[in-house]
Amino acid sequence: MTSARILAVVIVAIAALTGCGSGESEHPAVDAPIDVTTTTGTVHGTATDAVRIFRGIRYAQPPIGERRWTVPQPLPTSSANVDATKDGSPCPQTAMIPGTPPKTDEDCLFLNVTTPRKQSPNGALPVMVWWHGGGYTNGSGADYDPQKLADKGNVIVVTVNYRLGIFGYFGLPGLAGSGNFGFADQIASLQWVKANANAFGGDAHNVTVFGQSAGGMSACALLTAPSAAGLFDKAAVMSGSCLLDWHAGGLFPSAPAAKPYTDATTNQASGASAADGLGCAGPGRLACMRAKPAADLIDLNADFSDNLAYGTELLPTDPAQAVEAGHVAHVPILSGGTADEARSFVAGAMRYDPNSVTPQTYPSLLSAAFGNAAPAVADRYPLAKYPSAGLAWASVVTDSAWACPTDRGNRVMAAQTSVYPYEFAEPNPPDVNGVASAGMPTGATHATDLPFLFQLAHKDLLHGDAQHALSDRMIEYWSTFARTGNPNSDRTPNWNPATPDSSTVQRLSSEGAGTVDAAAEHQCQFWSTVR
Template sequence: MSKKARCATAATVAVAATLGGTVAAGSATAAPADPTRVTTVEGPVRGAISGDVRTFQGIPYASPPVDDLRWKSPRPVTPWSAPLDARQPRSACPQPSDQPIAVPGTNGEDCLYLNVTTPAKAAKRLPVIVWIHGGSFVYGDGATYKAAKLATRGKAVVVTINYRLGAFGFLSHPGLRAPANLGLQDQQAALRWVRRNAAAFGGDARNVTIMGQSGGGYSVCAQLASPGARGLFAKAIVQSAGCAGKDGSMSVKQAHDNGIATAKALRCDDVAGADACLRRAKTGDLVKATAAGHEGYRPVVDGTVLPLAPARALATGRFHRVPVLHGSTHDEMSGLVGAEEAMTGKPLTAEGYAAKVEKAFGADAAAVLSEYPAGSHGSPGATLAAVLTDSEWSTAALDTQRALARHVPVYAYDFADADAPYFKGFPRPKSFSLGTGHMIDLAYLFENDLFEPLNERQAGLSDTVISYWSRFAHTGRPGGHGTPAWQRFTPRDAYVQKLASGKDGIGRTDFAADHHYTFWKSLQR
């Protein structure tokens, strides 16, 4: 080494010693890490920080399912090197626009994106909550559900995902050379992305909770029974979806019948030529041909992605053995009944109530009318909402909890806030209170523009519910940290936690008696 070089080295050491530093490379001049930039396995992404929340939106977790990849299983993304701008959400998956929960203007099929929300302050090994949105497998997206409060109060990494919907994600047709359940496969691809990348965002890839409501809840039921999801999650939260009884799945024949109807709407009547015909169809035409509403598409018991219907999987114990938090809203069907009154301006009469029960229940109508007299819940409209809730939702909820509890830890709830918010801008019925209807529990968990803002009392319940949900994600048990006790549901003790605001709003409820469980089971014999 030259004399000049030796002098320069000595000077560097002297300066470092004077500053109390070391001579390790970069120690004196390294800039603090940029928390808005994260390097994923696929490439770097740049998000945003607002207050105590850090967000990354529109991150691709699979290749765009376009052109030759339409109706193909999800493929890996092409890695990138320049930072990806992740400050805005990307397109939702194509869907009809006839429902309030629809995301408009989504005609492109490039939609397999997810969004990550974390506390702004750096952390490690936080639990990861993966949200699977509902919408009858036809509507919705992940970005609609903003998760700032769930991430910060819950001290969790929250991932909300898109997955292919309607004809793009769940079409089955005897002439279409395509695997079934592409939407479920997309969800699994997103979970594999989480396994690869959770640590980069401060999450623990070994502590992932999948969580869904309605169609998303039925998706969780399906993932519990799907071999492809093995090892991808450690806990499950199912909201307003029964994994037993009416479990949200359909047979191959049912799916083929629906698929043939879709193909005919596109003039693809010839089964032999259906594959080529359907693949030529434009995105917008497929959306128009999609069976809108709530019954056209479901996970298919195909023998591969879903070997058994979820109800059968639970009954035989052939599902992933993880703790489950499961429940429903107390008034699931109040919105449907209330909307009819709000649109017509006419409350349901006792005679109208009897006619609707007779139409819905046929030979069992007399028994239903005896069990639920028209005024038993305050008004005919409220009574009809209770009948439909108890028969279609509550009975399946308790069946699910009992089936799960034979094999895994279960925590059950009934979300029963008597004066909950409602869909923003939608009129309420005048003859009865809506209570907590279908989807309304989500107003307490997410910031979502669909719902009216929470008042102070509702915000307090939101704090408690988020504490329960996030504590479950952390430990597999929802109680603790100052929240009211919540006991486990067991085969011997069917403990169900009531979730409501106000004095005595949270605690044990007799769910079976409240929702006439014994009566409805007697009709099934």
């Protein structure tokens, strides 16, 4: 099993489980209409007592036939009536749940819009655009139900599909848009939102992009993309720092070192290798690949994880280098991760191969990852300190590959703009990834923060009053940030912005509000000597 598939499993496991807002106007709120005229048609949605929902809205032309592996094309202006009561097809992806077929419909560039049911006629609500995770290879916007976020936060939430895997990040020498098709879809979704936010009662000049995992990495890349200037006003990056850096074995015990992005030359070489493997070579290589049925390509999706390419027209610079150089959009940023990120990935590896992480393999994992520094890492993270080898290895990976790069990225960006750093540290969140099935405590692992902002598979997965109170607090923070660029309100504990010299972050837990020194907690001074 590849590292990309493990990363996808983390998110697909979620799918398998398949008012605190401010900004009120002086004008009384009324039921907003369920028929809305947009630039691409009049959409007819549905409503509950709390929200309006418009599902399956196209935001670009279908990337099928000759439009496979082209940048998304805008839809023509239309006055047609559009049924917006059903989700659009997810983009092509492998079936991660045994016994279910893969998704093969390339006509997948859809988004859903969820708004509060009651709106002030003269109000303009913040718009939050969600880019889902899934290792760049799996997932869809419709997997995340934002009704409680829209209702309690008094915001408009747009959840987006974008091309995945080989369909979204394929490249060839001379192919325009190589390595950027999924990213271009995300940018196209923002263009549609800017054009149509007002029609839904939103403010086209107050758009926040937020994403988690691969969606967070895309949101971070957006901060460094000149092509996106003016399309968004704030960004929330969840478990997706531009500086993430997985050493060998960091995503899966046998996986090579990896980063969230790749250079255009490497991306195009990967595409050429994939084409050769499918019998497509020579001058007709692209036409041959476009003629392949989607089902023939899907098994290669995992090979294009972390293949969002830089050195391209849309993304000229490696986002990590851009952040380090201070070349980021001067917009407010909310950024952080979970306290135990890597447990999801280590548990996935242990389910796949129970012998992959054991007391016997721990020294070899350290050696493969850190070479001559392995003894120092073993001294800092000795097996005797942990109940299991899995927890020891997960702690190593969490600190070195996730938490410390995120802390550094936040402090570097804080020199350029306002950054609000956090760490989700709920001790017993919903086990959305099946971590416990590998014999490991769930902890605040990757993606366990999502049920506090969304319903997954339209289910409330939270346990008890304390977790629901934490959910309310997080919704208040996220929606207030979307409204003002600052997460603080008179209903939540104070959250201080980052500084270049401080690693203090806001701690998000049902056990109480407060702050934590992320660098100290994750031993970042030590890790600065290892890399």
